[in-house]
Amino acid sequence: MTSIAASFVRNGKKIVAIGRNYVDHVKELNNAIPKEPFFFLKPTTSYLHSGGSVEIPKGIIAHHEIELGVVIGRGGRDISQANSGAHIAGYALAVDMTARNLQDEVKKKSLPWSAAKGFDTFTPISSFIPKSEVTDPQNLNLWLKINGEFKQNGNTSHMMFPIPRLIEHVSSIMTLEEGDLLLTGTPSGVGPISPGDTIECGLSDASTQKELAKLQFR
Amino acid sequence: MTSIAASFVRNGKKIVAIGRNYVDHVKELNNAIPKEPFFFLKPTTSYLHSGGSVEIPKGIIAHHEIELGVVIGRGGRDISQANSGAHIAGYALAVDMTARNLQDEVKKKSLPWSAAKGFDTFTPISSFIPKSEVTDPQNLNLWLKINGEFKQNGNTSHMMFPIPRLIEHVSSIMTLEEGDLLLTGTPSGVGPISPGDTIECGLSDASTQKELAKLQFR
Numbered sequence A, B: 001m002t003s004i005a006a007s008f009v010r011n012g013k014k015i016v017a018i019g020r021n022y023v024d025h026v027k028e029l030n031n032a033i034p035k036e037p038f039f040f041l042k043p044t045t046s047y048l049h050s051g052g053s054v055e056i057p058k059g060i061i062a063h064h065e066i067e068l069g070v071v072i073g074r075g076g077r078d079i080s081q082a083n084s085g086a087h088i089a090g091y092a093l094a095v096d097m098t099a100r101n102l103q104d105e106v107k108k109k110s111l112p113w114s115a116a117k118g119f120d121t122f123t124p125i126s127s128f129i130p131k132s133e134v135t136d137p138q139n140l141n142l143w144l145k146i147n148g149e150f151k152q153n154g155n156t157s158h159m160m161f162p163i164p165r166l167i168e169h170v171s172s173i174m175t176l177e178e179g180d181l182l183l184t185g186t187p188s189g190v191g192p193i194s195p196g197d198t199i200e201c202g203l204s205d206a207s208t209q210k211e212l213a214k215l216q217f218r
């Protein structure tokens, strides 16, 4: 039987997405550098698994944000940084699609980000990567190409708040459950995708170059 | 066997909460009247079922917002107002607890509302009310008392956007699934609860006075 964690796309209940966790990305959008992590929720109905197409609603400018996803194995609340590893089942490569023009509009009005982040198909996701396959989650390369051209190419060592700190912060507010996905923020290079574009993404171990995940969609 | 809808507290995946849907509440917080519905997401880990205590984190001012919850029975996307009734399994009485000082702070910074709305125990919820027991969901009284004193006392006929419009709007952005809960906004009278307060809430049919739900917590 598959665990809930391994089948998180079907059986997980929430996606907790961290904002502004890479300095270069914070700067490219002229945002303030956060003093502590912050997050928003995406619905699991936004998952787009095994290819397919991101649906861009009429009038929406849809930006790609390549991110490392952390899949929760053992649930908990008030998880300490020291214990956080025991709560991780594995990883996934994800794209946090963002309706940037709608997000800009709601930010001006101090309204929630939920719609701008939550459209169906706005979370393209790779297969589950068991944590045994990952030597060091803070030394992974993650990249995204549009029509063969690199747009994002980062390394998880550049996170301002590393994964244990993120798990500590989120679980101090809301209980994490098996199958929940934690998105850890995006490096710089975000930008729009257009209908017909081919988007390819990859995740690899930066020390061994071992490929951990690939993800392609239109 | 219980349906997913009837056991939505345990088995539902998302809570979609509408903001500013009663004019008197919009005015009491000096907010702008929205031209179309907007919403945020709450995690299902925030449910507080059958009594218990709302946990108020240190430094947080926790406001009560009494709301009618709509439990989705049949999932769907792009649901029309005309078809929306067929997607409803029933109702529940809910309190959308809100960390008001944290919400004010993130609104100033144009940040997401997710933490301010998402703490564990921040969605006290009644038992499931099958829709067969509800004559007209737009003519229900909902009230909240603290230590015996009325704080909120509204009627769902005063929603600016009625339930069919809310379902149409949300499902145009994200697929609704069986067991999802739609919170429909709060009437005026929101305010803080303090540790030790007894909070009692009720939902009744305004034409027959039939009581549909009661909810008590501390």
Ligand SMILES: [Mg+2]
Pocket: A040, A041, A112, A113, A114, B040, B041, B112, B113, B114
């Ligand atoms: Mg939000």
Ligand SMILES: [Mg+2]
Pocket: A017, A018, A019, A065, A067, A096, A185, A186
């Ligand atoms: Mg992101």
Ligand SMILES: [Mg+2]
Pocket: B017, B018, B019, B065, B067, B096, B185, B186
């Ligand atoms: Mg509310």
